[in-house]
Amino acid sequence: MSDDGLNLLRDLDYSILQQCMHCGMCLPTCPTYDATLNERSSPRGRIALMRAIADGELEAGVTFAEEMYFCLGCLACQTACPAGVDYAALFESARAEVERQGLLDGTVRNFVRRWILGWLFAKQTRLRAVARLLRAFQRSGLQTLARHSGLLRLLPFGLGNLEPLAPQISPRFTDQLYRRDLQQANPPAPRYRVALLAGCVQDISFAEVNADTICVLQHNGCQVLLPDGQACCGSLHAHNGAVEQAQQQARLNIDAFDTENLDAIVVNAGGCGLHCKHYDRLLADDPAYAKRAAVWSAKVKDVHEWLADIGLRQPRAAMPPQQVAYHESCHLKHGQRASAAPREVLQAVPNLQLVPLAEADWCCGSAGIYNITQPELSMQLLDRKMAHVCATGATAVATGNTGCAIQLQYGVRRAQAAVDVIHPVSLLAAAYRAENQGGTQCSTLA
Amino acid sequence: MDHAALISDLGTFLRPDQLLTSDEDCSVYAFDGTALLHQRPACVALPESREEISQLLVLCNQRGVPVVPRGSGTGLAGGSVPSQGGVALCLVRLNQILELDSANLVIVVQPGVLTQQIADAAQAAGLFYPPDPGSIKISTIGGNVANNSGGLRGLKYGVTRDYVMGLEVVLADGQVLETGNKCVKDVAGFTLKDLFIGSEGMLGVITKITLKLVPAPASKKTLLGLYDEMTQAAATVSAIIAQKIIPCTLEFLDRTTIECVEAHAGIGLPTDCEAVLLMEVDGHPAQVAEQAAQIEAIAREGGARSVRLAASDAEAQQLAAARRTAFSALARLAPTVVLEDVTVPRSELAAMVAYVQEVGQRHQVQVGTFGHFGDGNLHPTFLCDERDTEEMARVEKAMAEVFDHAVELGGTITGEHGVGLAKKPYLPGQLGPVGLEILKRVKTAFDPKGILNPGNMFD
Ligand SMILES: Cc1cc2nc3c(=O)[nH]c(=O)nc-3n(C[C@H](O)[C@H](O)[C@H](O)COP(=O)(O)OP(=O)(O)OC[C@H]3O[C@@H](n4cnc5c(N)ncnc54)[C@H](O)[C@@H]3O)c2cc1C
Ligand code: SF4
Ligand code: SF4
Numbered sequence: 001m002s003d004d005g006l007n008l009l010r011d012l013d014y015s016i017l018q019q020c021m022h023c024g025m026c027l028p029t030c031p032t033y034d035a036t037l038n039e040r041s042s043p044r045g046r047i048a049l050m051r052a053i054a055d056g057e058l059e060a061g062v063t064f065a066e067e068m069y070f071c072l073g074c075l076a077c078q079t080a081c082p083a084g085v086d087y088a089a090l091f092e093s094a095r096a097e098v099e100r101q102g103l104l105d106g107t108v109r110n111f112v113r114r115w116i117l118g119w120l121f122a123k124q125t126r127l128r129a130v131a132r133l134l135r136a137f138q139r140s141g142l143q144t145l146a147r148h149s150g151l152l153r154l155l156p157f158g159l160g161n162l163e164p165l166a167p168q169i170s171p172r173f174t175d176q177l178y179r180r181d182l183q184q185a186n187p188p189a190p191r192y193r194v195a196l197l198a199g200c201v202q203d204i205s206f207a208e209v210n211a212d213t214i215c216v217l218q219h220n221g222c223q224v225l226l227p228d229g230q231a232c233c234g235s236l237h238a239h240n241g242a243v244e245q246a247q248q249q250a251r252l253n254i255d256a257f258d259t260e261n262l263d264a265i266v267v268n269a270g271g272c273g274l275h276c277k278h279y280d281r282l283l284a285d286d287p288a289y290a291k292r293a294a295v296w297s298a299k300v301k302d303v304h305e306w307l308a309d310i311g312l313r314q315p316r317a318a319m320p321p322q323q324v325a326y327h328e329s330c331h332l333k334h335g336q337r338a339s340a341a342p343r344e345v346l347q348a349v350p351n352l353q354l355v356p357l358a359e360a361d362w363c364c365g366s367a368g369i370y371n372i373t374q375p376e377l378s379m380q381l382l383d384r385k386m387a388h389v390c391a392t393g394a395t396a397v398a399t400g401n402t403g404c405a406i407q408l409q410y411g412v413r414r415a416q417a418a419v420d421v422i423h424p425v426s427l428l429a430a431a432y433r434a435e436n437q438g439g440t441q442c443s444t445l446a
Numbered sequence: 447m448d449h450a451a452l453i454s455d456l457g458t459f460l461r462p463d464q465l466l467t468s469d470e471d472c473s474v475y476a477f478d479g480t481a482l483l484h485q486r487p488a489c490v491a492l493p494e495s496r497e498e499i500s501q502l503l504v505l506c507n508q509r510g511v512p513v514v515p516r517g518s519g520t521g522l523a524g525g526s527v528p529s530q531g532g533v534a535l536c537l538v539r540l541n542q543i544l545e546l547d548s549a550n551l552v553i554v555v556q557p558g559v560l561t562q563q564i565a566d567a568a569q570a571a572g573l574f575y576p577p578d579p580g581s582i583k584i585s586t587i588g589g590n591v592a593n594n595s596g597g598l599r600g601l602k603y604g605v606t607r608d609y610v611m612g613l614e615v616v617l618a619d620g621q622v623l624e625t626g627n628k629c630v631k632d633v634a635g636f637t638l639k640d641l642f643i644g645s646e647g648m649l650g651v652i653t654k655i656t657l658k659l660v661p662a663p664a665s666k667k668t669l670l671g672l673y674d675e676m677t678q679a680a681a682t683v684s685a686i687i688a689q690k691i692i693p694c695t696l697e698f699l700d701r702t703t704i705e706c707v708e709a710h711a712g713i714g715l716p717t718d719c720e721a722v723l724l725m726e727v728d729g730h731p732a733q734v735a736e737q738a739a740q741i742e743a744i745a746r747e748g749g750a751r752s753v754r755l756a757a758s759d760a761e762a763q764q765l766a767a768a769r770r771t772a773f774s775a776l777a778r779l780a781p782t783v784v785l786e787d788v789t790v791p792r793s794e795l796a797a798m799v800a801y802v803q804e805v806g807q808r809h810q811v812q813v814g815t816f817g818h819f820g821d822g823n824l825h826p827t828f829l830c831d832e833r834d835t836e837e838m839a840r841v842e843k844a845m846a847e848v849f850d851h852a853v854e855l856g857g858t859i860t861g862e863h864g865v866g867l868a869k870k871p872y873l874p875g876q877l878g879p880v881g882l883e884i885l886k887r888v889k890t891a892f893d894p895k896g897i898l899n900p901g902n903m904f905d
Contacts, residue, residue, distance in 0.1 A: 015781060018781035018782075019777060019778075019781065020777075021479075021481065021774060021777040021781075021782070021783050022477055022478070022479055022519075023479045023520060023581070023773065023774040023777075024479060024518055024519055024520040024581070024584050025520075025581070025583070025584060025771065025774050027518065027584050028560065028562075028583050028584050037492070037538045037539050037541075038463075038466070038471075038492070039471075039474040039475055039490075039519070039536075040466075040470055040471055040474050042474075044474075045474035048473060048474045048476075048477070049470055049473065049474060052473050057473070058469055058470065058473055059469075061470075063468055063470045064470060067470070081710075081774070082706075082707075082710045082711075082771035082772075082773075082774035082775040082777075082778075083710075083774045083775065083777035083778055084709065084710065084775075084777075084778045
């Protein structure tokens with residue numbers, strides 16, 4: 001099936017594949033190797049498979065395809081690799097090749113890919129429309145009824161199993177929250193002009209995190225814009241081998257933002273931020289967009305990184321004491337190399353004690369839609385994470401990525417733990433808001 | 447050879463997830479950490495007990511099927527590269543720490559335990575397991591013993607051999623041999639355990655290891671010396687030793703290596719000097735302070751541009767961790783990294799370093815050199831591209847000359863990585879006919895049919 005001359009792994013710059021000198025230094029950091037002790041499920045093994053396929057020594061088959069989807073894409077191996085192997089590029093090409101060859105084709109999978117990746121997440125208006133229905137369902141009491149009655153099991157394709165993983169839909173979405181007072185709350189003489197990428201799931205389920213991000217930016221001298229027409233960043237598509245759709249999402253966003261006139265495009269979800277930083281690579285061969293994509297990529301900043309860059313202002317309010325653990329999102333830590341900045345944000349919150357979390361940068365099992373595609377390992381990783389979280393005695397665990405937040409919220413429910421899951425920026429926003437009770441210094445929840 | 451029959455027989459006592467036969471699985475166990483060597487096995491076995499190993503060996507011995515033991519596959523001489531048509535016997539699932547006996551200062555472990563786990567367990571008990579190869583986070587103790595691996599602390603604390611007190615080994619015919627024990631002294635018969643240390647998987651499969659632990663040093667200090675000339679760094683090392691100071695670590699990195707390590711670690715290593723010496727002393731606080739001062743003075747006299755003391759334990763650890771990545775980090779510069787392991791008497795270090803530079807220039811190949819200077823152990827690393835046959839021929843020549851010169855200076859072709867497949871052609875020159883013949887007789891005594899890692903080290 002493979003040989004129609006076109007092989008994305010063969011097309012990939014061979015030096016990226018060859019860069020791996022199989023030293024094995026990445027193995028102990030890889031959750032799938034840790035779980036299996038099987039070389040095939042290690043970074044070194046996966047790269048060897050890709051190289052064998054690129055060299056024509058191995059046919060890409062179902063085993064290869066499944067292995068590529070067993071990989072979490074957590075990129076812990078990339079941080080560990082002294083040789084500087086660009087595993088992210090390898091991983092995306094490999095999954096794209098799997099999809100190009102249709103190695104895992106099946107009715108359910110094709111249906112889900114077509115409708116969820118291709119339709120639902122393509123336009124934010126669609127996602128919001130569906131989210132409103134879901135919100136009605138969650139509020140109506142039907143959810144509880146459905147859970148207890150076993151009705152969910154009647155849903156096709158085992159979709160009912162996903163229901164407990166689904167996050168709560170926010171009462172209002174990002175634009176409804178801020179459009180009104182965004183203008184007036186922006187600082188009169190801003191130091192910077194930035195735009196927020198509101199995200200897809202973030203927008204419908206964690207709209208308050210977007211509110212908090214805007215608030216924090218405004219308190220740090222930033223004029224914040226919330227461009228219309230923005231869409232899911234496309235990381236979901238890219239990580240699942242749907243390259244063309246990912247490119248389409250990127251173009252939508254590049255069109256929506258007035259990038260030239262911005263100091264930064266701020267992203268508050270680690271996974272989305274990492275993907276946005278790679279728009280340049282994604283659109284490198286698109287003559288109409290390559291240049292704009294390069295400008296875009298250079299301006300994308302994770303919110304913590306941006307705050308560290310511009311110098312974060314210490315809130316003045318007295319806050320109640322709290323103990324918080326920090327879980328490192330893989331794509332923030334390993335992808336964007338932002339590990340100190342989020343901790344600085346947390347430490348800026350008055351009276352907040354940052355308690356050490358064991359294995360803070362070990363994947364929580366969220367990994368995009370891994371909790372849906374590989375529930376078994378995902379839950380093992382989640383239980384391991386929750387055990388560490390609970391051992392800290394912290395009242396909250398902070399994390400800077402939407403996927404992790406959803407997974408940890410589910411973990412809290414599973415473990416019946418009394419722990420809040422919260423974005424670092426939300427803790428900081430609360431401290432700024434406490435400074436001027438009553439004033440409208442920043443865009444806030446009503 | 448009939449793979450199907452072999453696999454079906456192995457399948458009678460190994461679960462499907464312990465017996466891997468797909469092309470995909472065989473291709474990922476085809477290599478170790480060594481460049482250029484590659485051979486797919488017929489199948490991969492992942493035993494979980496000594497009994498399974500014994501059964502497997504009985505079967506393979508009857509059938510004359512080659513078996514190549516493997517730990518984490520980080521070896522740098524091709525020692526765990528499988529034999530054609532053979533079984534790759536991967537021991538990583540025997541990964542239990544069986545006992546930590548504080549009364550006798552020993553730890554008993556299975557072979558698949560990672561070296562780092564042993565170091566951590568010892569530390570948690572207030573003890574110390576000193577051998578720390580650069581690969582410590584992933585190498586298995588079985589691999590360490592089979593290669594008699596060194597590390598960054600060899601100068602003062604010795605190598606793996608100095609910590610092995612006892613071994614349990616499954617022999618080629620499936621019998622189990624126990625050799626050594628927890629006793630400090632033991633002269634009952636030949637010290638057979640010593641034969642298995644550095645045996646490269648050719649004499650038996652190690653299934654249990656009793657290791658000596660030592661009390662943790664009360665304090666340590668780490669210094670970083672920067673040099674404008676490599677030979678000055680080499681001379682400093684010789685001077686420290688000549689003054690009868692035994693630091694635990696004297697590691698060396700040349701400019702090429704420093705640049706790569708800094709690109710990976712980003713810890714602010716200086717990239718504008720020709721050589722860096724990482725020096726560590728440990729022991730009683732008063733003695734440590736005195737020796738650190740002495741070393742600093744010697745380094746300055748030796749021409750160091752600057753000598754800096756690590757400000758904290760964390761910084762010291764960061765420096766050591768960065769040093770451990772040297773070899774892999776060099777791969778940033780070239781797709782193929784061929785590394786050597788020559789060791790010379792420490793008085794000859796400066797001469798050897800200068801020679802390596804000269805050879806690289808003469809054959810126009812890029813070389814990065816780093817190594818355990820305190821042990822006289824250098825890792826000249828040739829940076830090349832295996833697809834460029836003309837360049838590889840030059841690398842080959844340069845390597846041969848480096849080996850010859852090391853032997854001329856009274857040194858050895860390999861200090862710690864082993865002979866494996868990579869250095870096999872150079873072994874006769876090093877050992878001479880008598881030495882080689884005795885090795886072969888020992889091999890035959892333990893493994894008459896020659897099923898264990900055949901073709902490794904010698905034919
Ligand atoms: C980045 C890097 C840094 C390194 N730094 C050092 C260093 O500082 N010092 C040093 O000495 N080495 C170093 N090495 C080399 C290597 O890590 C060591 O040789 C290590 O001991 C190999 O362990 P392993 O578990 O990977 O064994 P493998 O490579 O899998 O096997 C090594 C040999 O041991 C045999 N073997 C493995 N397990 C058993 C067993 N249970 N019974 C019998 N035979 C067995 C194999 O057949 C093979 O011959 C380094 C390697 C890398 C990649
Ligand atoms: S990915 Fe990097 S760390 Fe892992 S084996 Fe390859 S070179 Fe070594
Ligand atoms: S991305 Fe994560 S799961 Fe995948 S190979 Fe790397 S470390 Fe392993």
